[in-house]
Amino acid sequence: MDVDLIFKIAAIGILVSILNIVLSKSGREEMAMMTTLAGVVVVLLMVAKEIVNLFNTVKTLFGF
Amino acid sequence: MEAELFRIAVIGIVAAILAVIISEKKPELGLLLGLAFGIVVLVVAFSKAGAIIEVLEDTVSKAGIDGNLLVPVLKVTGMAYVTQFSVDACRDVGQNSIAGKVETVGKIMMLAVAVPIATSLIRIISSLI
Numbered sequence: 001m002d003v004d005l006i007f008k009i010a011a012i013g014i015l016v017s018i019l020n021i022v023l024s025k026s027g028r029e030e031m032a033m034m035t036t037l038a039g040v041v042v043v044l045l046m047v048a049k050e051i052v053n054l055f056n057t058v059k060t061l062f063g064f
Numbered sequence: 065m066e067a068e069l070f071r072i073a074v075i076g077i078v079a080a081i082l083a084v085i086i087s088e089k090k091p092e093l094g095l096l097l098g099l100a101f102g103i104v105v106l107v108v109a110f111s112k113a114g115a116i117i118e119v120l121e122d123t124v125s126k127a128g129i130d131g132n133l134l135v136p137v138l139k140v141t142g143m144a145y146v147t148q149f150s151v152d153a154c155r156d157v158g159q160n161s162i163a164g165k166v167e168t169v170g171k172i173m174m175l176a177v178a179v180p181i182a183t184s185l186i187r188i189i190s191s192l193i
Contacts (some may be wrong), residue, residue, distance in 0.1 A: 036090065054110075
């Protein structure tokens with residue numbers, strides 16, 4: 001079971017929000033924005049790979 | 065099977081709590097976490113569903129029903145699952161209009177797959193008359 005994925009995403013989320021707070025407090029709003037964007041893109045890539053996996057499972061299972 | 069269900073139930077609670085924690089600061093990552101949980105759970109569930117479909121095919125062949133009639137039924141079931149997954153994901157993000165469009169497309173495609181069954185039914189009826 002691929003439970004690691006959930007914890008990985010949770011860790012990235014917490015890390016990104018901490019980095020965001022630190023960078024915002026030190027007055028680097030644009031870098032905080034970039035870290036947020038990078039975090040979202042990384043997680044989106046991970047999720048997209050798994051969505052392809054899920055749809056392939058459905059395809060083979062239901063004989064498309 | 066039941067051990068897996070308990071595991072998934074626990075993972076669901078953990079994922080929900082983590083999603084709430086993340087959503088406080090980064091709602092978009094919290095939504096992606098929910099999506100990832102859905103994918104993990106569905107992959108587990110579908111890997112178990114193969115046995116059910118095998119039994120279904122076996123029963124159909126034993127009952128002397130044309131095996132080709134089962135294919136569209138299974139196809140429509142799979143399409144319904146995929147459509148529902150996508151619609152739920154869109155609704156979670158709050159894009160109700162996109163969800164509605166995906167739903168409409170899914171309905172039309174499912175109807176297109178199901179039409180051959182309807183025509184074969186009509187053919188059977190007309191051969192009886």
